[in-house]
Ligand code: FES
């Protein structure tokens with residue numbers, strides 16, 4: 056089972072939302088909202104391919120209580136982007152609520168109630184901005200109406216602000232809470248009668264709004280995946296198959312059971328050579344009264360593994376084979392004109408091969424989940440999951456029970472980056488709790504996390520580019536090869552999907568007359584998944600460093616060169632040239648075309664803000680790259696230098712971003728700051744390697760992520776003011792940073808970078 | 819299993835634990851103080867940082883038998899009202915993203931300021947190098963420490 060991912064398939068865009076008054080039964084179902092007050096539900100409706108309404112499910116709730124508190128359900132998972140704050144904030148702003156009186160509650164995973172809750176693919180803002188506004192506008196309309204009736208005044212003179220309805224000319228005002236009874240008598244206004252606030256009227260949208268959970272976090276009260284205890288619970292630490300597809304021949308649990316606190320050892324069956332995206336690996340779970348006993352018990356297990364087909368998998372060998380394959384003709388994924396003819400026409404040619412390694416997500420919170428299987432055959436789960444519905448469905452499937460008997464509560468996530476959309480760890484907890492009929496918390500260690508991740512694939516690429524006699528880029532032939540995400544569920548899937556190809560490879564936007572894009576075969580020998588910006592990481596690395604190299608050869612400023620290559624202001628759809636589909640991150644290309652003018656605007660902005668020309672004239676070493684991903688346009692300039700002892704430092708980073716209407720500017724900046732640091736790790740220090748089918752990095756000493764001294768010293772994010780539809784910012788900061796850093800390092804060291812991570816000692 | 823008497827956040831607590839159980843698991847599993855986090859278990863990430871007699875210590879790597887009568891302070895005990903100058907500065911700079919590493923970051927920063935009330939930027943970087951943040955909040959952590967130090 057593969058979840059609907061924006062890069063696998065078209066997402067059903069929400070084209071309508073309907074606000075309604077829930078009946079008493081439904082009111083009671085949302086038990087956390089009991090306590091009286093006025094309740095509104097919102098349906099987010101998706102249109103099918105023929106324009107018909109496909110789903111009809113209440114997705115969000117809003118309650119106004121007589122004590123003036125406004126409660127908003129957050130149905131997206133919070134993993135550090137601030138979405139749990141930002142979406143409710145949109146509703147509250149439209150409503151005219153007093154933000155200090157707003158309570159946010161986290162929704163359980165429930166497709167029937169909340170629609171799609173998969174927090175992935177940078178699309179929460181994109182999909183839910185408008186529906187949240189409409190929900191707020193509906194409640195605001197009703198509040199104005201209720202107040203006007205109470206005062207016997209004209210509704211047009213009433214507005215809402217700071218949790219009050221205000222009648223400007225008479226100076227009357229009344230708090231929301233005093234209108235609860237009247238509100239309950241009103242019916243929902245027609246959609247046509249709603250007026251949305253103008254952007255300039257907002258007091259929260261477009262501003263810096265702190266995250267809702269800040270004090271809980273700074274006081275150590277915030278609750279993450281491993282922070283809840285249940286009476287009678289057992290802690291499980293699991294020894295998993297060291298190689299994907301390995302199975303247990305036999306085992307001896309005696310020594311483990313001698314560890315004080317260990318109660319039992321339970322086998323979990325794996326899914327063999329097709330590990331799947333939502334299934335546990337084969338393993339032995341040690342259950343104990345506390346975490347330490349479970350860890351010690353695991354060390355004492357004796358297991359005879361049948362390592363299966365992947366026992367001799369060496370990633371270095373596969374890398375050489377992948378590189379060799381790029382010399383062959385591959386599967387055609389996009390074609391325009393004829394690169395063959397252009398290559399035959401003579402002129403200067405460039406040809407480079409690029410490599411990037413496997414990466415692990417390495418969220419500082421390792422996976423953990425608590426499951427409580429109950430006597431009545433239902434199960435309740437608490438987990439840091441990006442995708443509570445998929446977790447729920449996967450648990451129901453693994454336990455062979457009806458999905459209605461599974462409840463998944465979403466805790467805060469200690470980082471996600473794509474790892475925690477896979478529910479394997481949630482299923483482990485559920486299986487074990489059912490087996491012992493007690494609550495079980497599964498705790499992964501760092502070693503577990505690095506050894507059994509769903510990795511970002513290693514990759515090889517070859518790009519051949521041809522200039523004609525006048526120096527114009529006339530041919531672009533890009534070969535890409537990497538084990539695909541689909542290979543995790545089906546080992547016969549050897550090519551990247553159209554979705555993965557559309558992440559920065561087939562959507563090459565430059566005005567080049569002859570383009571040919573090919574993919575090659577690579578088998579998945581491990582669990583491959585998606586990591587913050589997915590294949591954009593390696594594609595942007597190759598493309599943006601190649602363009603820098605060509606610009607230099609042509610004695611052109613790289614910023615000017617990329618601007619000129621983008622050509623006329625155009626809206627691209629790539630339609631005729633794609634040899635397959637182009638999912639466009641799940642959105643219709645007519646709605647969200649590839650707009651070269653928007654890209655040029657962010658490039659000009661970043662060059663101006665970074666003082667690109669002056670800085671270069673002053674002898675600073677700067678690198679530039681621009682890359683659109685997840686429908687957000689980003690340009691980046693990175694400065695590098697060496698300190699007195701020859702260590703690489705990154706004094707300054709500038710980003711310009713066009714993400715449509717900026718919703719929470721502070722959280723946009725924090726995502727770019729974080730994205731730059733995440734990308735610094737990918738570029739400089741992180742790599743997962745397989746020898747004999749096993750990951751050889753064990754902990755943060757082997758799998759290195761940057762520490763404060765290596766982090767860029769200053770990161771500036773320049774946000775384009777826009778009235779375009781808002782798009783996400785979780786992933787887009789990552790792809791352009793890496794090539795911008797490589798291009799800067801080239802200026803510093805005079806050596807081009809073709810392999811990630813950048814070799815130790817290079818810097 | 820042995821009995822240990824520990825001073826945690828100013829309170830004497832008695833626990834029964836194996837001698838090699840790291841203080842982290844005593845705090846989390848036996849005392850139910852969940853603010854101190856597990857990230858690596860090998861003194862490599864700093865998520866589990868507490869104060870032991872005021873010194874920033876990786877609780878995942880300190881066996882309970884080695885604590886003795888030294889005073890342990892966790893994030894819950896950093897300030898009774900949650901308004902330590904660093905907690906205030908953290909709020910002003912909206913430092914956290916996911917928040918998971920932040921207890922450890924705050925405890926480490928608090929020990930730094932106790933020892934060096936006016937650290938330079940590079941002193942901050944060096945002192946905080948043992949605390950990983952995967953979300954990338956390093957810049958704001960540094961700014962928040964500078965803010966807090968300028969107010970003391
Ligand atoms: S958990 Fe102790 S340093 Fe990482």
Ligand code: FES
Nearest residue numbers: 916917919951953
């Ligand atoms: S805020 Fe997420 S790891 Fe630091």
